[in-house]
């Protein structure tokens with residue numbers, strides 16, 4: 092009796108395993124698809140980037156918008172502190188419509204190659220020309236962290252490819268804004284990039300030696316942002332696109348002062364990140 096149970100469970104495991112793989116092999120009448128004999132070594136996962144968003148809506152409206160309209164995301168993390176679940180709105184192997192016109196590290200149209208997580212949060216209000224962002228709930232962030240950690244591990248997403256929606260669309264998008272806990276995600280969950288302080292200190296003097304408004308220095312800075320991943324033209328001017336990228340970068344990596352102006356700390360953090368992640 093014991094043995095027959097063992098065989099039954101083994102049979103079930105085999106059945107489930109074959110169902111899982113068969114999903115990707117088409118059944119075509121009169122044609123055999125042999126997916127066993129030759130498997131190419133030249134292949135990798137389609138998912139390369141993880142994008143974080145906030146919804147700018149309350150929980151019920153967020154569900155409505157992300158399921159019934161032309162925008163969507165793979166996951167929605169609510170702000171109900173008692174809730175222990177997240178919603179999957181789009182399967183990971185399908186495209187969700189969350190990124191829009193976007194660029195990161197040479198890739199465009201990032202809906203094709205990313206997973207999007209939407210986090211319920213009201214975004215920001217503008218007061219006296221300043222943006223005041225709404226904080227994220229602690230329980231909500233724990234759910235985001237666990238989910239992100241699993242995605243990063245399963246798809247082997249490198250640290251610099253865990254990004255804000257703002258990072259891939261500077262100027263057009265701000266989310267998830269300067270209160271998003273990128274540093275904790277990196278340090279506690281091994282999700283995303285963060286700099287090392289000794290390296291930042293190493294680069295600070297370089298900033299003070301530079302000729303701030305020279306074409307040469309501005310072009311170097313623009314090139315450094317591009318090296319890290321941002322879409323930016325090398326114009327040699329402190330123009331709008333450059334300010335947008337600096338502000339976006341500060342939202343992510345220098346959250347205590349976000350003004351779109353390249354100061355010593357912002358500069359040194361950018362250098363430290365490029366040095367650490369070798370891009």
Ligand SMILES: [Zn+2]
Pocket residue numbers: 143144145189256264266
């Ligand atoms: Zn977004």
